[in-house]
Amino acid sequence: MPETLFDLPFWLAVGQIIVIDILLGGDNAVVIALACRNLPFSQRRKGIAWGVTGAIALRIVMIFFAIHLLALPFLNIVGGILLLGIGIKLMCNACSDDQHDVACSNSLWGAVKTIVIADAVMSLDNVVAVAGAANGNMALVVFGIVISIPIILFGSQFVMRLMDRFPMVITLGAALLGWIAADMILNDVIIKPWSEQLSGWTHFLASAIGAMLVVLIGRWRNRRAAPKPIHEVSLFSTPKSEIARSRRLRI
Amino acid sequence: MSLRVLVAVDGSVHSRRAVEHVLRLAEAQCSIDLHLLTVQIPVESGHIRQFIPQASLEGHYRDSGLKALQEVVSILEELGHPHTAHIAVGHIAATITRYCDELKFELIVIGTHGRTGLRQVVMGSVAREVLKLARVPVTVVQ
Numbered sequence: 001m002p003e004t005l006f007d008l009p010f011w012l013a014v015g016q017i018i019v020i021d022i023l024l025g026g027d028n029a030v031v032i033a034l035a036c037r038n039l040p041f042s043q044r045r046k047g048i049a050w051g052v053t054g055a056i057a058l059r060i061v062m063i064f065f066a067i068h069l070l071a072l073p074f075l076n077i078v079g080g081i082l083l084l085g086i087g088i089k090l091m092c093n094a095c096s097d098d099q100h101d102v103a104c105s106n107s108l109w110g111a112v113k114t115i116v117i118a119d120a121v122m123s124l125d126n127v128v129a130v131a132g133a134a135n136g137n138m139a140l141v142v143f144g145i146v147i148s149i150p151i152i153l154f155g156s157q158f159v160m161r162l163m164d165r166f167p168m169v170i171t172l173g174a175a176l177l178g179w180i181a182a183d184m185i186l187n188d189v190i191i192k193p194w195s196e197q198l199s200g201w202t203h204f205l206a207s208a209i210g211a212m213l214v215v216l217i218g219r220w221r222n223r224r225a226a227p228k229p230i231h232e233v234s235l236f237s238t239p240k241s242e243i244a245r246s247r248r249l250r251i
Numbered sequence: 252m253s254l255r256v257l258v259a260v261d262g263s264v265h266s267r268r269a270v271e272h273v274l275r276l277a278e279a280q281c282s283i284d285l286h287l288l289t290v291q292i293p294v295e296s297g298h299i300r301q302f303i304p305q306a307s308l309e310g311h312y313r314d315s316g317l318k319a320l321q322e323v324v325s326i327l328e329e330l331g332h333p334h335t336a337h338i339a340v341g342h343i344a345a346t347i348t349r350y351c352d353e354l355k356f357e358l359i360v361i362g363t364h365g366r367t368g369l370r371q372v373v374m375g376s377v378a379r380e381v382l383k384l385a386r387v388p389v390t391v392v393q
Contacts, residue, residue: 030294031299034294034299034303034307114302230353235313235337
């Protein structure tokens with residue numbers, strides 16, 4: 001597609017997808033590492049490999065379904081609203097997420113299961129956002145998946161540092177999700193005949209409102225949340241394996 | 252009464268220099284109550300808590316915290332210098348200064364990587380942000 005090489009909206013979408021993948025893909029990597037933490041060393045590599053394979057396969061299937069579903073009436077509106085919620089949640093730094101009672105699995109298949117189920121839930125965000133940014137362009141969708149894989153595999157440390165250094169990145173990312181969400185709603189099969197008659201700048205206005213909505217609600221929720229005490233981790237823990245580990249570190 | 256000093260540690264050669272500087276102060280007849288603090292960046296989003304037990308998260312922070320502390324703690328133990336080590340989780344600079352405020356430290360000592368130019372912009376300096384946020388004297392060791 002030589003003509004798309006100079007197509008500004010195409011490259012804007014590419015940029016959006018990369019930002020989405022970086023912002024929403026980082027925690028998948030953390031789950032993979034943490035789920036395999038309790039495995040014996042010999043199985044850890046295997047657990048990571050199988051978990052990543054399962055997670056990537058699942059992501060491809062999910063995005064394929066997402067693209068087809070978004071062609072149906074009303075589903076772009078639903079996706080857009082979902083995306084607004086994802087943006088608000090991204091902003092939230094003091095959310096009291098209830099800790100679920102999750103068991104720590106020590107078996108290889110237990111770890112793989114955790115990775116795949118966690119990835120199914122966590123990449124739903126990513127899939128909806130990429131589908132929204134790609135706007136039906138299959139090449140962009142494939143690009144979005146391909147670019148998210150190295151981020152899942154290697155990027156988490158970098159993404160975490162980046163977010164610690166520039167908390168602004170999170171706000172900008174949330175604004176981007178709000179922007180895409182508004183665009184997505186306007187592209188719904190039901191609304192499109194009406195929204196297409198509007199001039200170009202109304203689209204920008206709607207997107208800007210979406211972005212602002214996410215940032216303002218996110219800010220408001222953060223302000224209402226009570227500040228949390230410093231999270232301190234004790235140097236010692238009770239399970240034997242942990243003690244053995246810290247002894248090895250001579251502390 | 253001894254001076255309560257908080258040394259921020261990240262496992263790099265720069266935090267070792269910061270500890271060495273404090274030891275030099277102690278040598279110069281200054282009685283020092285030495286505390287080491289390493290801050291780990293939180294990995295948990297709301298999603299992660301649904302799938303990973305809290306104990307695993309704590310274990311992960313403990314492992315990476317102990318790794319950051321390892322070198323300076325072994326130096327201090329060799330010298331027999333009393334010290335207390337802490338691991339906390341949060342935004343690095345803000346957690347260091349909050350910790351200092353809440354536990355009433357009188358001096359923060361922190362090493363800096365001394366990055367310049369573009370690397371300074373991208374990776375930034377925790378030390379610089381600590382300087383901005385701290386309400387007690389800060390010694391930056393390069």
